Amino acid sequence: MTLVWRARKFRTRPAKLHSFRALIMTYLTTLARLQLAGIAPANALDESAAIARFTRFFSDFSPNKISVLLDETYSPDVWFNDTLKTIEGRDVLRTYLKHSAEAVESCVVDVKETLKNQQGDFFIRWVMTIRFKKFKKGQDTQTIGISHVRFDKSGLVCFHQDYWDSTAGIFEHIPVLGWAIGKIKARL
DSSP: OHHHHHHHHHHHHHHHHHHHHHHHHHHHHHHHHHHHHTOOOSSHHHHHHHHHHHHHHHHTOOHHHHHHHHHHHEEEEEEEEOSSOEEESHHHHHHHHHHHHHTEEEEEEEEEEEEEOTTSOEEEEEEEEEEESSSSTTOEEEEEEEEEEEEOTTSOEEEEEEEEOHHHHTGGGSHHHHHHHHHHHHHO
16 A cells, blocks of 8 residues: 555656746746846836835735726736746736635735845735634734735736745634644644
8 A cells, every 4th residue: 555655646746846847937937037128117206106006905905906906006917926826917817816805804914014126126025914704713814924026117016926824824724724734833
């Protein structure tokens, strides 16, 4: 039995490794393409307005807000990865974010700090407070993270990569999965 399980495990590992490599290559290719294109808002005033739109979009994450603010926040050809899903294109992003917002009672992202590098990338540090509809009802969950964002010349987000602990933010609050994660963490 052990040999069969190990053989199955070995067969699936290259496929998972391939998809992870593909994700990393897509990420790096997208960043390089944007860097070569020299895409960035025209001036500091435009950058401030772009950051303000991004902050307002996530300040109170709801399906209604997505319908109203998505088009003025994200570019039509946006590349988006929130560690749970990688998406290309604003229309696909709209569907994903609406579905995500419908799964929570409330979700508030409190932006703590924004930093900019020489290449025109922004790093936005935040604290997210979520109250799920299905998991741990009536209880707030908090997690911290950073969004790596790049804006196009119109001040719309054309690249968005989140870095956060989705285990603490979501998976620990799913009944059976949360119990298993707690047991694993206790053993470390």
